[in-house]
Amino acid sequence: ERPAGMSVPAMALAKALAGLITLFAAPGTPMIYAGQEFGEDAPRTIDFQPLHWGKLLQKAHADYSKIVTRLIAARRQHPALRSDHIEFYVDDFAAEQVVRWKRYAEPGVRDYATVAVNFGGRPRRPFLQVAWPGEWYDAVHDRSYQTNDGCIEIELGPWDGVLVTPAVTK
Numbered sequence: 001e002r003p004a005g006m007s008v009p010a011m012a013l014a015k016a017l018a019g020l021i022t023l024f025a026a027p028g029t030p031m032i033y034a035g036q037e038f039g040e041d042a043p044r045t046i047d048f049q050p051l052h053w054g055k056l057l058q059k060a061h062a063d064y065s066k067i068v069t070r071l072i073a074a075r076r077q078h079p080a081l082r083s084d085h086i087e088f089y090v091d092d093f094a095a096e097q098v099v100r101w102k103r104y105a106e107p108g109v110r111d112y113a114t115v116a117v118n119f120g121g122r123p124r125r126p127f128l129q130v131a132w133p134g135e136w137y138d139a140v141h142d143r144s145y146q147t148n149d150g151c152i153e154i155e156l157g158p159w160d161g162v163l164v165t166p167a168v169t170k
Helices: 008-025 053-057 059-077
Strands: 086-088 098-104 112-118 127-129 134-138 143-147 151-153 161-166
Touching: 008 059, 008 098, 008 112, 008 161, 053 059, 059 161, 112 127, 143 151
Parallel strands: none
Antiparallel strands: 086 098, 098 112, 112 161, 127 151, 134 143, 134 161
């Protein structure tokens, strides 16, 4: 079901982004299809199919590409996102359509990431537990959170997600 006020193209990009957040936050090497980094929606075929680079001139596709760039940067900066360590939080997916998990680095490396993805068409407000108090950064929405108790309440729109890591000081 499409939420009121959300166009079909916007819903398609949101669903694709939920998949990419999951891909970049999961163990293993993320591999994306040509054009997926900016929301290409041409049919998949074995025949020659040029990419529609002009889509990057559209705000929605340019914004999508910026998010993918931040997801790639998060993978590079945070050993937790390159480790094999993953732990899922207990969620009622059938009722909420939200999946939350955490990633952590090898012993001796202080790094951590936590993720929440809403795979449903209704907004959700899950909590994320983080490993320590302080400043945390969401690579998807390019925003920071401050916590004193190790818990962050997140607002997720339909087919929305967050990838939260320790804030990197420059």
